[in-house]
Structure formats: structure tokens, C-alpha cells
Amino acid sequence: MRVIVDGQAVTAERGQTVAAVLMGHGRTSWRITRHGGRPRGLFCGIGVCFDCLVIVNGIPDVRACQRVVVDGDDIRTQYGAELPEAGT
Amino acid sequence: MTVLVVGAGPAGIHAASSAAGVGADVVLVDSASRPGGQYHRQPSDAPRTGALAVVDHPRVKWMPETWVWAVERTDQGFRLHAQVGPADAPGRPCIALDGEALVLAMGAYDRVLPFPGWDLPGVYTAGAAQAMAKGQRVAVGRNVVVSGTGPFLLPVAESLLGVGARVRGVLEAGSPVRWALQPWLLRGSLGKIGELAHYAKVLSTGKVPYRTRSAVVAAHGADRVESVTVARLNHDWTVASGSEQQVEVDAVAVGYGFTPQLELAIALGCRIQRALDDSDVVVVGRDQATSVPGVFAAGEITAVAGADAAAAEGVLAGLSAAQSIGSSIVDKQVSLIRRKVLRKRDFARALAAVHPVRSGWQSWLVDTTLVCRCEEVSLSAVRSAVVERGAAGMRALKLLCRVGLGPCQGRICGRNVAELTGLPDIPKRPIASPIRLGDLASEPDGSGG
Numbered sequence: 319m320r321v322i323v324d325g326q327a328v329t330a331e332r333g334q335t336v337a338a339v340l341m342g343h344g345r346t347s348w349r350i351t352r353h354g355g356r357p358r359g360l361f362c363g364i365g366v367c368f369d370c371l372v373i374v375n376g377i378p379d380v381r382a383c384q385r386v387v388v389d390g391d392d393i394r395t396q397y398g399a400e401l402p403e404a405g406t
Numbered sequence: 407m408t409v410l411v412v413g414a415g416p417a418g419i420h421a422a423s424s425a426a427g428v429g430a431d432v433v434l435v436d437s438a439s440r441p442g443g444q445y446h447r448q449p450s451d452a453p454r455t456g457a458l459a460v461v462d463h464p465r466v467k468w469m470p471e472t473w474v475w476a477v478e479r480t481d482q483g484f485r486l487h488a489q490v491g492p493a494d495a496p497g498r499p500c501i502a503l504d505g506e507a508l509v510l511a512m513g514a515y516d517r518v519l520p521f522p523g524w525d526l527p528g529v530y531t532a533g534a535a536q537a538m539a540k541g542q543r544v545a546v547g548r549n550v551v552v553s554g555t556g557p558f559l560l561p562v563a564e565s566l567l568g569v570g571a572r573v574r575g576v577l578e579a580g581s582p583v584r585w586a587l588q589p590w591l592l593r594g595s596l597g598k599i600g601e602l603a604h605y606a607k608v609l610s611t612g613k614v615p616y617r618t619r620s621a622v623v624a625a626h627g628a629d630r631v632e633s634v635t636v637a638r639l640n641h642d643w644t645v646a647s648g649s650e651q652q653v654e655v656d657a658v659a660v661g662y663g664f665t666p667q668l669e670l671a672i673a674l675g676c677r678i679q680r681a682l683d684d685s686d687v688v689v690v691g692r693d694q695a696t697s698v699p700g701v702f703a704a705g706e707i708t709a710v711a712g713a714d715a716a717a718a719e720g721v722l723a724g725l726s727a728a729q730s731i732g733s734s735i736v737d738k739q740v741s742l743i744r745r746k747v748l749r750k751r752d753f754a755r756a757l758a759a760v761h762p763v764r765s766g767w768q769s770w771l772v773d774t775t776l777v778c779r780c781e782e783v784s785l786s787a788v789r790s791a792v793v794e795r796g797a798a799g800m801r802a803l804k805l806l807c808r809v810g811l812g813p814c815q816g817r818i819c820g821r822n823v824a825e826l827t828g829l830p831d832i833p834k835r836p837i838a839s840p841i842r843l844g845d846l847a848s849e850p851d852g853s854g855g
């Protein structure tokens with residue numbers, strides 16, 4: 319299957335988490351912190367730390383380590399605290 | 407009559423199968439899409455065999471992707487409030503699940519001690535490295551160092567090797583020679599000696615150095631980890647001066663034991679106590695009963711002792727829960743499993759004795775080191791809230807410097823902040839699993855299940 323990562327189509331496999339897709343394509347970070355503007359990616363891997371937050375299909379604050387991808391998912395880097403896109 | 411089981415790790419699946427085996431109806435819920443918890447993690451296309459087949463048992467209702475965010479007592483028993491569907495998706499249906507007995511088996515997560523640079527991408531918990539390797543076949547780095555304390559570091563190194571990573575070393579901060587000097591600590595857990603021999607072989611085949619009294623005490627890099635400082639530790643875990651070495655790596659896996667996930671147990675009012683490894687655990691009696699009638703607990707939430715212990719406790723908790731709602735069980739079956747559980751508890755005690763976290767870790771931090779990753783609160787901010795602004799309790803401290811107020815609700819920093827400040831941690835968190843405000847408004851008030 320294919321998903322979009324920051325505008326680019328990449329391949330993904332069934333059962334992969336968003337974090338696994340991102341890391342499989344060489345990304346180590348996909349969020350910028352609110353105060354310090356620092357990059358963050360995976361940390362605890364099991365849904366506890368909330369470091370891995372990412373935007374999926376316009377919805378921010380999705381834990382990349384917990385969310386399993388589906389075909390066509392639109393995954394975007396999250397900058398600080400973002401609001402959901404209008405209409406979603 | 408229904409037994410609700412929260413968590414489908416080794417403890418939960420064994421509780422579900424033993425309860426169903428003596429005739430109880432079981433509802434087994436887990437936020438994951440597959441049963442198995444942290445231990446039986448497998449790629450999503452692997453067949454469900456052995457203990458995992460419990461989800462196909464006719465008396466077990468298996469509810470995957472079910473995120474329990476609250477629990478309450480009802481006249482008949484207990485009600486779980488959960489959301490069903492993909493992680494953090496808005497608009498997932500909220501459901502209520504009712505049962506007459508409840509088995510809590512939520513497991514634990516890694517404890518990580520902070521050090522300069524631990525917030526850089528490329529620093530992972532040991533469990534994260536393990537979960538990515540076992541469940542997703544992804545190596546968190548090409549060139550990885552594993553650091554922390556406890557036997558869990560060994561399977562993590564093995565899994566990393568298995569997905570093609572080069573493991574530059576396993577650094578054990580403690581001095582587990584005590585296992586060798588005091589072998590009676592392993593009494594009743596002879597299998598563990600075989601395990602240690604297995605890992606010794608894995609490390610030597612993979613040419614992985616194993617060093618005790620050593621740790622990663624700093625990570626460096628601009629936007630990700632490029633190198634780490636590795637140091638020898640004194641007995642109290644302060645850095646042995648002059649022992650620091652810079653090692654180029656692209657990832658670090660860190661684990662200093664585990665912290666049990668107690669939210670639902672605390673919400674129900676179950677008695678909690680401080681275990682020998684300084685984690686808070688649910689107090690259980692000999693049949694896994696908590697202090698709240700009808701509520702049983704099993705696995706890492708009662709003591710961190712590994713998957714076998716969790717499974718044995720699960721069997722006992724499932725039987726006891728079923729019995730509490732009228733199933734009859736054979737006493738002989740119970741006394742056998744009870745003995746097994748007691749042996750496992752000995753092992754938990756031994757683990758805590760051999761792998762204590764020593765306070766010298768606090769000297770690894772510098773003023774700018776983040777203590778709270780979520781709210782980006784530095785050590786100096788925490789210190790000044792205590793020293794200059796006189797925070798006298800954890801609540802005041804949080805309000806003064808925002809430590810522990812981010813989305814993880816202090817799960818990651820709570821124990822570390824408590825040690826750094828001497829103020830007791832408050833592990834009480836009203837929401838066990840995040841729920842979006844819009845969804846909260848649509849929560850049903852009737853019963854379901």
C-alpha cells in the first residue's frame with residue numbers, strides 16, 4: 319500500500335505503525351516541540367510518552383507508535399500545538 | 407456473569423483463559439489490535455498460536471483496539487468506559503462494558519533516567535527498541551548502544567542484532583555479579599540461569615561487549631543522536647572521573663526497570679504500595695485479590711518479574727475472579743499455581759535487590775537537561791521552583807514550573823522528579839487513555855457490553 323509522508327508517496331505494509339513507516343524511510347523525527355522548537359520522534363514505543371505525535375489525515379496529536387496505517391493515509395510533521403483542519 | 411479483563415499481555419490472556427476454562431464468560435480488552443501485550447509481540451501477519459489462541463475461545467469476547475479510559479463501580483460490579491477504533495482517531499465510538507468481576511493486567515512501561523541529550527531523536531526506551539524490532543521488524547538504528555539496568559537489556563540486544571543492527575555494547579549500570587555470588591537469589595527460577603547462558607552466547611556471537619558499572623551519561627548531536635558519552639560508574643552511580651569516552655552511534659536504547667500502569671487500579675481505590683524497586687504496585691493477596699472486593703490484579707502491575715510471572719499470576723487471577731462470581735474451581739489446581747506465583751515473587755524481590763537504581767544518576771544532569779520532556783522543563787527550572795519559590799509538595803511544584811503537566815501526565819518524569827526533589831510523586835491520573843474532548847461529550851450513560 320501507499321501512504322503520503324509530508325507530501326511524498328511512500329510504500330507501507332499492512333500492520334505497520336505510522337512510526338515504523340516513518341523510521342523505515344529514514345525519518346527519526348516528525349514533530350517540533352511547542353516551546354523549544356526541538357525535533358522529536360519515537361521514544362517509549364508503546365503509547366505512554368506522547369513524544370511521537372504526528373498529523374494523520376488532518377488530525378493532529380496522533381501517536382505514531384500506536385496508529386496502524388491504512389492505504390492512502392496522509393501523514394504530516396506536527397509543528398507545536400496544531401488545530402485540526404477545517405472540515406475534518 | 408462476566409469477568410472483565412483489561413490488558414491482553416501474558417497476565418491478561420492467561421486470566422481470560424483460566425476464567426473461561428472454569429465456565430465464566432470473559433470480556434478481554436486491549437488497546438492493541440493483537441493479543442500478547444509487550445511480551446508476545448509479533449508481526450501482524452503471524453498466526454495466533456499457544457496462549458494467544460484464547461481470543462478464539464467461545465466464552466471469550468475479544469475486543470481489540472479498545473482503549474479503556476475510565477472505570478467505575480456499579481451496583482452489580484464494574485463498568486469500563488472505552489473507545490473502540492484506531493489510535494487517537496476522533497469520533498471513535500464510546501462504549502461501556504459491564505461485568506461482575508474485574509481483572510486488571512495493564513502491564514508496565516520502561517523507566518528512563520534523564521541525562522543531557524536524552525531528548526534528542528535517536529534516544530529510545532529499551533522497550534521501544536524491542537517493540538520496533540519484534541513487532542515491526544525495524545531497527546531503531548544501525549549502530550546502537552544499549553544502556554540501563556536489569557536483565558531486560560539482554561533480549562533487547564538480541565532483538566536488535568536480529569534486525570541487523572550493530573550493537574556497540576550493553577552497558578549495565580549495576581553490578582549483577584551478585585547473581586553469581588548469591589545464586590540462591592535465583593532459587594526457584596533455575597530457568598533463568600539457562601536464559602543467562604543463552605544471552606551470553608548471543609552477545610559473544612554478535613561480538614557485543616557487555617560492561618557492568620557503565621552507562622550512557624550524555625547524548626550529543628544537533629537534531630539527532632550522533633554520539634554518546636559512555637562512562638564507568640562508581641558504586642553510587644556517580645561518574646568515575648576520567649572514565650568518560652565518546653562513542654559514535656546513531657541510536658541509544660535505555661531502560662532502568664519498569665513503572666507499572668496503575669491508573670485504573672488507583673481510580674478504583676485499590677491499595678497501592680511501594681515495591682523494593684521503588685515502583686508503586688497494586689497490593690494483592692494470595693489469590694491475586696486487590697483490596698477492592700471483586701477486583702483482581704496480575705502481571706507487572708503487581709510487581710515487575712517478567713513474562714512467566716505475569717502468566718502465572720494471570721492464571722490465578724482468572725480462577726479467583728471466576729470463583730468470586732460463582733464458578734467452582736479445583737483446589738489442587740489452585741495450590742499448584744499458587745506455589746509458582748510465590749516463586750516468581752521471590753524472583754521479583756531478587757531482581758530488585760540485584761538491580762537497584764542508585765541516586766548518583768542525578769549528577770549526570772546539567773542545568774539545561776530536560777527533566778519533563780512534554781513541557782520541556784529543565785533541571786534548573788525544577789530546582790528554582792523548589793529552592794527559590796518554595797514548592798512544598800508535588801502539586802505546587804507542578805503549578806510553579808509545569809513539570810509533569812504535559813500529555814503523558816507525568817508518567818515518564820514522575821518518579822525522576824520525586825527523586826530529584828524529595829517530594830512524593832502523585833501517580834493519580836484521571837484519564838487512563840487519552841480521549842478527545844468532542845468524544846467525551848458523546849459518551850453514552852447507559853450500559854453496553
Ligand SMILES: Cc1cc2nc3c(=O)[nH]c(=O)nc-3n(C[C@H](O)[C@H](O)[C@H](O)COP(=O)(O)OP(=O)(O)OC[C@H]3O[C@@H](n4cnc5c(N)ncnc54)[C@H](O)[C@@H]3O)c2cc1C
Binds near residue numbers: 474533707711
Ligand atoms: C515496550 C516493552 C517491551 C517489552 N518487551 C519484552 C520482551 O520482548 N520480552 C520480555 O521478556 N519482556 C518484555 N517486556 C517486559 C514485559 O513488561 C513483561 O515481561 C510482560 O509482557 C508483562 O506482562 P503483563 O501481562 O503484565 O503486561 P503487558 O505485556 O505489558 O500487557 C499489558 C497490556 O495491557 C494493555 N493496556 C494497558 N492499559 C490499557 C488500557 N487503558 N486500555 C486497554 N488496554 C490497556 C496494553 O496494551 C498491553 O497489551 C517489555 C516491556 C515493555 C514496556
Ligand code: FES
Binds near residue numbers: 361365
Ligand atoms: S513513542 Fe511514546 S507515545 Fe509513541
